[in-house]
Structure formats: structure tokens, C-alpha cells
Amino acid sequence: MAVGEPRRFLITGATGFVGSRLTRRLVADGHDCHVVVRPDSALDELSPVRDRLTVHVHDGTTGGMSQLMEAAAPEVVFHLAAYFVAEHRSDDIDRLIEANLRFGAQLVDALCARERPLLVNTGTSWQHFHMAAYRPVSLYAATKQAFEDLLAYYADATRLQVITLKLFDTYGPGDPRKKLLFALANAAQSGEQMALSGGEQHIDMVHVDDAVEAFVLAGQRLLAGEVTEPESYAVSSGTAPTLRELVALFERASGGRLNVAWGARAYRAREVMHPWRGGTPVPGWAPKVGLEQGLRDMVTANG
Numbered sequence: 463m464a465v466g467e468p469r470r471f472l473i474t475g476a477t478g479f480v481g482s483r484l485t486r487r488l489v490a491d492g493h494d495c496h497v498v499v500r501p502d503s504a505l506d507e508l509s510p511v512r513d514r515l516t517v518h519v520h521d522g523t524t525g526g527m528s529q530l531m532e533a534a535a536p537e538v539v540f541h542l543a544a545y546f547v548a549e550h551r552s553d554d555i556d557r558l559i560e561a562n563l564r565f566g567a568q569l570v571d572a573l574c575a576r577e578r579p580l581l582v583n584t585g586t587s588w589q590h591f592h593m594a595a596y597r598p599v600s601l602y603a604a605t606k607q608a609f610e611d612l613l614a615y616y617a618d619a620t621r622l623q624v625i626t627l628k629l630f631d632t633y634g635p636g637d638p639r640k641k642l643l644f645a646l647a648n649a650a651q652s653g654e655q656m657a658l659s660g661g662e663q664h665i666d667m668v669h670v671d672d673a674v675e676a677f678v679l680a681g682q683r684l685l686a687g688e689v690t691e692p693e694s695y696a697v698s699s700g701t702a703p704t705l706r707e708l709v710a711l712f713e714r715a716s717g718g719r720l721n722v723a724w725g726a727r728a729y730r731a732r733e734v735m736h737p738w739r740g741g742t743p744v745p746g747w748a749p750k751v752g753l754e755q756g757l758r759d760m761v762t763a764n765g
Contacts, residue, residue, distance in 0.1 A: 469493050469494070469538065469685070470494040470534075470535060470537050471494070471495050471537065471539070472531070472536035472539045472540070473488070473540045473542065474498045474539070474540070474541045474542055474543035474565075474569065475541070475543035475584070476497035476499070476508060476542070477497075477499060477504060477505060478507070479507070479632065479638065479639055479670065480629070480632055480670055481543070482507035483674050484540060484542065484678075485515070486508075486510060487678065488678075489514050489515065490511075494516075495516070496515070496516040496517075496518060497517055498530065499517060499518070499520070500520060518530045518534060520565075524568050524571070527569060527571075527572045530572070531575070535576075536576075537578075537580065538581070538582065538681045538685060539569065539581050540582045540677055541570075541582065543561065543566075544584065545557050547601075549600065549730060554601075558605050562602070562605035562606060563609055563612070566612070567609075570612065570613060570616050573622070574616055574621070579620065579622045580623050580681075580684040581613070581623070581624040582684065584626070584627055585626045585629070585694065586602070586603055586628055587628050587666070587698070587738045587741075588600060588606075588734065589606055589607050589628065589738075591603075591732065591734065593736075593738055593739065593740060599732050599734055600732065610692075614692060617691065623684055623689045623690075624692050625683060626692070627677060627695055628696050628738075629673060629697050630667070630696075630698050631665055631666060631667050632668050632670050632673050633667050633669065633756065633760065634669050634670030634759075635760050635763030637670070642665075643712070643760065646712050647716075647760075647764060649720050650712075650716050650718050650720055655722070655723050656721060656722050656723065658723065658725075659705065659724075659728065659729050660724060661705040661724050662704055662706070662735065663705055663734060663735045664702035664703065664735065664736050665703065665737070666698055666702045666737040667699055668697055669699075669750075669753075672750055675747060675750075676744050679746055679747050680744055683744070683745065694741070695747075696738070696740075698737070698739075698741065699749045708753075709722060711754055711757055712757055714754070714757075715757035715760070715761045716761045
């Protein structure tokens with residue numbers, strides 16, 4: 463998948479943070495990239511490469527997905543689309559099932575009609591609460607495992623070759639998601655007090671460039687014919703500072719002090735106090751961006 467060896471890819475979740483960075487990387491490397499979007503998807507994160515992409519709007523039907531797959535004719539599908547919620551409410555259930563199971567089933571079924579179906583899937587470290595072989599932290603994590611179970615069937619019954627990458631927390635410059643680092647940046651600018659938990663939970667933060675590299679290597683592994691049965695890898699930084707330590711690192715990177723009310727918020731009912739450590743990395747992959755450098759780059763990029 464190096465420059466000079468153009469390939470044809472289909473990416474789901476390309477409008478999201480990690481998916482858009484993967485798409486930009488693949489386009490920059492000279493590949494023919496097709497993306498799947500919903501009718502109401504905003505393409506802002508893809509604006510730097512929009513004129514070099516083929517965009518397919520999915521109508522939500524199984525037949526529509528089959529037509530889309532035939533038109534895109536990908537050599538590898540990178541599946542990053544998902545609906546995430548840390549603690550679900552009843553009105554989240556339909557969207558979790560729709561995005562994380564129904565859409566994925568349509569995608570893989572259409573892909574398996576191709577002569578050589580190759581898929582890089584996205585899982586989560588949250589499938590391994592308390593280091594278990596399988597114990598979901600949340601309903602979101604349970605749907606990710608359920609989709610892996612669907613993939614096991616397709617891999618056994620068809621020619622599907624699949625790699626699942628289990629992500630930890632990702633971050634990087636230009637991250638629009640209203641997650642922890644977004645909140646820290648806002649608090650640093652406003653000076654307002656920020657209510658946080660006791661701060662003893664450990665957090666594994668992986669720079670988006672490192673996460674993208676793991677997807678690229680997984681795609682190369684599939685194209686090289688090195689996968690004979692479903693494989694699963696962890697995309698981990700290998701380090702996990704506590705939340706208190708992470709805030710201190712952010713303060714050092716930004717050169718300011720945050721007004722934090724430690725213990726003002728309760729831990730979640732199923733708070734991950736120690737991230738999963740049972741996985742192995744994609745062969746040839748190792749994180750390159752250290753957390754301190756990554757935070758400095760974020761602060762600089764965000765002005």
C-alpha cells in the first residue's frame with residue numbers, strides 16, 4: 463500500500479475523527495478511496511481531500527448496500543462506522559443496533575459477494591472489562607462483540623478474511639469530539655471550574671496518527687495474504703496515566719493551570735479503572751507519538 467502501488471478502498475465512518483484521518487492518509491498515499499455516508503452526513507472532516515474521493519450515500523437498505531459495494535468494488539473495506547455512547551439510555555438502543563449491527567451486517571454480506579472479501583474491522587478495548595476474555599463495559603461494547611461474532615460466521619462460511627483492531631482512547635490535533643481533552647481545552651480557555659471524578663482511573667491515550675498506521679498495516683497484511691482466520695489486535699499506547707496525571711500533563715503542555723474540582727463527579731457505575739492489557743499489536747506496529755508530545759501538538763494546533 464505504499465505510494466506507487468495504488469489500491470481501491472472503501473471506508474465507513476470516514477466522516478469521524480479516526481476515519482477521516484485514515485481516509486486522508488490513504489488519499490495522500492495515492493489510493494482510490496470510496497466512502498460510505500448517510501444522507502445527512504456532514505463532510506467537513508473530509509474537506510482537504512473531498513475532490514479526490516468517491517462518495518456513496520447509503521439509503522439504509524440491504525439492496526442499496528449491495529449496489530454500493532458493486533459500484534465501489536474495493537480491494538479492502540475499512541469499517542470504522544459506529545454509534546458510541548458510554549452509558550446508554552433506552553432511546554439509544556435502536557441506534558446502537560442499527561449502526562453497530564444492522565449496517566455492519568449489510569456491509570459484510572455485500573462484501574462477501576466479491577471474489578476476495580477483505581475487511582479491517584474496528585472493535586474496542588471496552589470488550590474486556592476487568593481484563594476478561596470477554597466482558598463488555600457497556601451495551602456499545604456488547605454490540606461490537608456481537609458484530610465480531612457475525613464476522614466469525616462469515617469467515618467460516620465464506621472467503622472473508624478479517625482483522626479486528628481494538629481501539630483505546632484516541633486523540634490528536636483538530637479532534638472535534640466533545641471528549642475529555644476537548645473539555646480540558648475549553649476549561650483552560652475559559653478559566654471555569656471543571657468537575658471531574660476522583661481521577662484515579664488509568665487512561666490509555668493513542669495518537670490518531672498511530673491509530674491510522676495500525677489500520678494501514680492491517681490492510682497491508684490482508685492484501686499480502688497473511689490472514690487465514692479472523693485476527694484481532696490491540697491498538698494501545700502501552701502507557702496509561704491516571705486522569706490526575708493526564709490533567710497535569712495537559713497543564714504542562716498548555717502552560718496554564720486548570721481549575722479542577724476533583725471528586726465533584728461520581729465515577730461511572732462501570733468505570734474502567736485499569737485498561738485492558740490482554741491484546742497484542744498488529745505485526746510491525748508500535749506507537750510513535752508520546753503523550754506529552756501529542757498534547758503539545760494539540761495545544762499548538764488549537765492555538
